[in-house]
Amino acid sequence: MNGIQDGVAVVTGAGSGIGRRTALRFAEEGASVVVADIVEDGGEETVRSIQDDGGDATFIRTDVTDEDDVDRMVEEAVDRYGGLDFAHNNAGLEGDSNALAEHSEANWDQVIDVNLKGVWRCMKREIPEMLEQGSGSIVNTASISGLTGSGGSPYVASKHGVIGLTRKATLDYADENIRINAVCPGIIDTPMVQRAGEDNPEMMDQMTAGVPAGRLGDPEEIAQAVVWLCSDDSSFVMGHPLTIDGGLTVQ
């Protein structure tokens, strides 16, 4: 993809699932990658996979709910690789899936803090770096839960929020050569979904049967879209929530 080679990418939540695949794809396209995750083992494993394939990556332990961690993530990307061209703000968690009145305030706060405020914290630190170098491209992970009411209420609210934040940030920086988009994955075969399947295998079968494509998505199918949205091949795409769901929300 055009414009990725020799760039510098930061991916949050890169120790697992969609983030890991995006980090690998950036590296396969020739970018240097900062692998950021709160879980060290997963992050280190992603770095090893990239390095085994001949790519360049560094793990930085980052909790996206901690401003100092996010500062350090961006600082180390710039110190080590000389700039910041691409960011995939992807760290997220599902939270409880019960009905609205049954959510604890602690669960509500945690899901919003990671999924929504975490994306804001990352952009707040990434954008000044991109402004300084004169260009940049950001992709935030939303969800089809940002377009529908499917999922726990804080999760749904957080993902609607990510799409709104993506649109607002686009308007703030579109004329400064910074593009900001979002991806809205459907049901993707990652540890997040596998955990739900372990709790309730029947529900998983029903969910899979409900996808018009007849299968779950592969994290690679999201990674491809993220790297394309960061590349020059999508140069006039701005503020767009790209749905990648095997037709699930078309029904």
Ligand SMILES: NC(=O)c1ccc[n+]([C@@H]2O[C@H](COP(=O)([O-])OP(=O)(O)OC[C@H]3O[C@@H](n4cnc5c(N)ncnc54)[C@H](O)[C@@H]3O)[C@@H](O)[C@H]2O)c1
């Ligand atoms: N898998 C799906 O079906 C699906 C669908 C729509 C959206 N998403 C979104 O995609 C993103 C990635 O999910 P996934 O399916 O790969 O799940 P996953 O659980 O495999 O990966 C999520 C990663 O985020 C990390 N993380 C969690 N809290 C963090 C924090 N505070 N700071 C830094 N890292 C943190 C986890 O350690 C983990 O490595 C999430 O934002 C999720 O909401 C997933």
